[in-house]
Amino acid sequence: MAALGLRRGMQKLLDVSPTVARLSLRCGTGPTLAEVLQMPKKQMTKLLYPLQELEQRLVPDSRLDLHLKLFDPSPEDMESAEGVFAATARNRIEYLSSAVRLDHAPTLARPEVCFIGRSNVGKSSLIKALFSLAPDVEVRVSKKPGHTKKMNFFKVGKYFTLVDMPGYGYRAPEDFVDMVETYLKERRNLKRTFLLVDSVVGITKTDHIAIEMCEEFALPYVMVLTKIDKSSKGHLLKQVLEIQKFVNTQTQGCFPQLFPVSVVTYSGIHLLKCFIANITKN
Numbered sequence: 001m002a003a004l005g006l007r008r009g010m011q012k013l014l015d016v017s018p019t020v021a022r023l024s025l026r027c028g029t030g031p032t033l034a035e036v037l038q039m040p041k042k043q044m045t046k047l048l049y050p051l052q053e054l055e056q057r058l059v060p061d062s063r064l065d066l067h068l069k070l071f072d073p074s075p076e077d078m079e080s081a082e083g084v085f086a087a088t089a090r091n092r093i094e095y096l097s098s099a100v101r102l103d104h105a106p107t108l109a110r111p112e113v114c115f116i117g118r119s120n121v122g123k124s125s126l127i128k129a130l131f132s133l134a135p136d137v138e139v140r141v142s143k144k145p146g147h148t149k150k151m152n153f154f155k156v157g158k159y160f161t162l163v164d165m166p167g168y169g170y171r172a173p174e175d176f177v178d179m180v181e182t183y184l185k186e187r188r189n190l191k192r193t194f195l196l197v198d199s200v201v202g203i204t205k206t207d208h209i210a211i212e213m214c215e216e217f218a219l220p221y222v223m224v225l226t227k228i229d230k231s232s233k234g235h236l237l238k239q240v241l242e243i244q245k246f247v248n249t250q251t252q253g254c255f256p257q258l259f260p261v262s263v264v265t266y267s268g269i270h271l272l273k274c275f276i277a278n279i280t281k282n
């Protein structure tokens with residue numbers, strides 16, 4: 001698609017009606033890995049490997065469609081990744097700055113990961129959950145869509161920088177297109193983009209525009225399915241299979257394995273931490 005068409009598409013990201021969050025949930029600190037490892041096996045699998053739990057409900061033929069083993073760390077691997085996300089005197093995790101334009105973004109050499117998605121999909125909540133072992137870091141979340149208005153940069157020790165983006169769609173900031181499109185296109189140390197999709201709703205029209213943009217800019221990106229605590233297992237499975245099919249057949253730059261998460265149950269959070277730690281490793 002030509003850049004102009006993409007820009008028009010991006011403009012549409014700004015004016016799609018809201019999906020109002022029905023619940024206002026406390027985003028807790030979640031269990032540490034040590035606590036999870038004490039849990040009964042079934043509960044542990046559900047928290048550490050949510051796709052594996054879903055896969056068990058599938059008939060053997062459709063199991064093949066899901067990619068579970070591309071990134072399949074052991075609990076010990078997850079334990080070492082937890083250190084990356086735990087704030088200590090030697091591993092400072094902190095808010096750095098906010099920017100509305102790329103040239104206001106901090107100049108940093110370390111790898112960067114960013115989180116994009118519709119307003120209200122759960123970007124800031126997910127980042128807050130990833131930082132649960134850094135309780136001094138303030139990440140603001142809100143049940144009102146369009147809460148995050150700037151690109152917020154967080155430093156994670158000497159390892160990487162993490163960026164919380166404003167959402168697209170309903171109540172997106174006016175300068176969203178210039179801000180986010182330019183960032184994605186030009187940020188040189190951007191290592192991976194995490195594109196969040198609401199697992200209850202599935203991939204929406206505006207998500208398709210964002211996916212197209214990632215494909216157009218040849219960004220390596222990863223699809224994270226949020227709010228998995230909100231659906232019945234049957235609905236979640238249906239959504240996961242549909243989204244997986246889309247990723248398998250319609251995308252080039254998307255990592256084939258999906259990452260379902262919930263900041264309420266903490267399901268999938270440790271796995272995602274481990275993945276981020278791995279891709280940002282020097």
Ligand SMILES: Nc1nc2c(ncn2[C@@H]2O[C@H](COP(=O)(O)OP(=O)(O)OP(=O)(O)O)[C@@H](O)[C@H]2O)c(=O)[nH]1
Nearest residue numbers: 119120121122123124125142143146147148167263
């Ligand atoms: N049930 C449930 N609710 C969630 C989850 N994650 C986020 N939410 C809720 O979704 C709403 C929006 O969360 P945010 O994290 O602020 O969403 P955002 O994507 O940062 O939104 P913008 O900053 O407006 O783009 C809040 O009410 C959260 O409590 C989840 O895993 N489960």
Ligand SMILES: [Mg+2]
Nearest residue numbers: 123124147148
């Ligand atoms: Mg936000």
